[in-house]
Amino acid sequence: MTPDTPDRATADGSASTRADTAFHEVVIVGGGPVGLCLGVLLARRGIDVVVLEARPERTRHSRAIGIHPPARRVLAAAGVVETLAARGVELSEGRARFRGEDVARLDFDPPVLAVPQWITEQTLEARLLELAPRALRRGVRAVGVERRGSGAVVRAVSGGAEVRVAGRWVVAADGARSPLRGALGIPVLERRYPDAYLMGDFADTTADGTAAVLHLECGGIVESFPLPGGVRRWVVHTDALEADATPARLARLVQERTGAVVDPASSTMLSAFTVHERLADSMLRGRVVLIGDAAHEVSPIGGQGMTLGWLDAEAFAPLLADDVLAARYGFGSDGATVWPALWARVADGRRRAAAQAARHAGLNMALGRPLAPRLMSVRNAAFRGLYRTSAVRSWTSRRFTMQ
Numbered sequence: 001m002t003p004d005t006p007d008r009a010t011a012d013g014s015a016s017t018r019a020d021t022a023f024h025e026v027v028i029v030g031g032g033p034v035g036l037c038l039g040v041l042l043a044r045r046g047i048d049v050v051v052l053e054a055r056p057e058r059t060r061h062s063r064a065i066g067i068h069p070p071a072r073r074v075l076a077a078a079g080v081v082e083t084l085a086a087r088g089v090e091l092s093e094g095r096a097r098f099r100g101e102d103v104a105r106l107d108f109d110p111p112v113l114a115v116p117q118w119i120t121e122q123t124l125e126a127r128l129l130e131l132a133p134r135a136l137r138r139g140v141r142a143v144g145v146e147r148r149g150s151g152a153v154v155r156a157v158s159g160g161a162e163v164r165v166a167g168r169w170v171v172a173a174d175g176a177r178s179p180l181r182g183a184l185g186i187p188v189l190e191r192r193y194p195d196a197y198l199m200g201d202f203a204d205t206t207a208d209g210t211a212a213v214l215h216l217e218c219g220g221i222v223e224s225f226p227l228p229g230g231v232r233r234w235v236v237h238t239d240a241l242e243a244d245a246t247p248a249r250l251a252r253l254v255q256e257r258t259g260a261v262v263d264p265a266s267s268t269m270l271s272a273f274t275v276h277e278r279l280a281d282s283m284l285r286g287r288v289v290l291i292g293d294a295a296h297e298v299s300p301i302g303g304q305g306m307t308l309g310w311l312d313a314e315a316f317a318p319l320l321a322d323d324v325l326a327a328r329y330g331f332g333s334d335g336a337t338v339w340p341a342l343w344a345r346v347a348d349g350r351r352r353a354a355a356q357a358a359r360h361a362g363l364n365m366a367l368g369r370p371l372a373p374r375l376m377s378v379r380n381a382a383f384r385g386l387y388r389t390s391a392v393r394s395w396t397s398r399r400f401t402m403q
């Protein structure tokens with residue numbers, strides 16, 4: 001009996017290979033939006049899947065809000081799109097503004113959905129537990145992975161004790177710093193940008209309704225997006241990382257650059273960040289697959305990282321499921337061996353999509369940097385002329401919405 005083949009049940013009902021090693025057909029490390037989504041897609045196909053998540057509880061620290069149109073297809077397959085639509089705001093218009101006047105207006109059709117990331121994760125987690133009540137193990141931190149002939153074993157720590165969880169496949173969805181990627185020694189192409197941002201959620205005092213607004217101002221870009229519950233997110237380009245900034249500081253920057261008055265007392269989230277880009281050399285190593293930020297981290301400016309990760313999950317779920325089901329029912333197929341070209345083609349396609357999103361984000365960041373008043377006026381006047389053309393508007397809105 002190979003170590004990755006189930007031979008008996010453990011106390012919690014999962015199959016086991018040795019007294020101390022649980023076995024699941026697919027082991028996902030990381031219960032962020034991408035790991036949870038893949039868990040749901042696999043559980044819907046009847047696969048025995050487990051998600052190992054280091055955090056005992058979900059963080060409410062806000063990151064992603066934008067769910068782009070291609071992600072709706074994946075979330076519909078996961079059975080959560082209606083729930084998320086009901087909890088979010090549909091963003092159907094984008095405006096670029098300079099000194100209080102619109103430079104360009106774009107229609108987003110279909111619209112982008114804005115939902116705070118913790119709500120998205122909560123919704124996916126509830127769906128996963130509905131399909132497979134024991135599929136999420138919180139408080140389990142993976143520390144390494146050993147590749148086995150026809151599987152892999154995750155070494156992890158839980159409550160101070162070492163645990164081992166084997167799978168026919170292991171998926172690393174453990175985020176941008178991916179400990180599993182490090183343990184496998186997969187090289188990463190890394191790039192740091194000079195840009196820094198200050199971001200915060202406040203009561204919406206604007207008249208912009210459900211429009212996203214990019215203020216192209218000389219001191220640096222100010223972006224604002226509607227959120228559910230009458231809240232608006234503000235993201236401001238800063239000269240350097242302002243880790244100790246207060247809501248009052250962000251409100252002052254917003255007012256100085258755009259004239260909008262934001263009430264610091266209504267702040268529910270404040271965060272300062274710099275920008276990294278990371279692209280793993282490969283998404284596949286034996287029977288370990290990297291997806292989401294573990295495989296590719298793109299700049300939050302452009303807000304495409306979570307959707308990219310969900311598209312990875314959509315691409316790999318059928319491959320994983322077919323291989324697992326073939327092995328389960330003894331069809332004798334060994335997906336990664338029989339179809340290496342197919343797996344490699346899917347991985348290449350996903351890496352290309354990530355590289356393209358990174359290029360778009362790079363352009364967005366360049367557009368948001370400070371510029372001398374005369375140059376900014378000339379550039380924005382040129383944009384105003386250009387965006388009278390419907391083909392340019394339609395190309396730009398497709399680019400912003402990942403279509």
Ligand SMILES: Cc1cc2nc3c(=O)[nH]c(=O)nc-3n(C[C@H](O)[C@H](O)[C@H](O)COP(=O)(O)OP(=O)(O)OC[C@H]3O[C@@H](n4cnc5c(N)ncnc54)[C@H](O)[C@@H]3O)c2cc1C
Pocket residue numbers: 029030031032033034035052053054055062063064065066067117140141142143173174175176178179180199273291292293294300302303304305306307308309
């Ligand atoms: C400020 C900001 C704004 C953003 N805005 C957007 C946006 O609007 N739209 C968008 O699409 N994207 C956006 N992003 C990017 C988005 O947040 C990420 O792309 C997304 O969270 C990636 O999901 P993930 O599941 O791959 O990784 P993560 O969300 O990082 O989740 C990884 C999970 O793995 C767990 N983990 C880590 N190590 C281990 C371990 N050793 N063992 C077990 N578990 C482990 C972590 O606890 C975490 O829960 C933004 C990012 C930032 C920083």
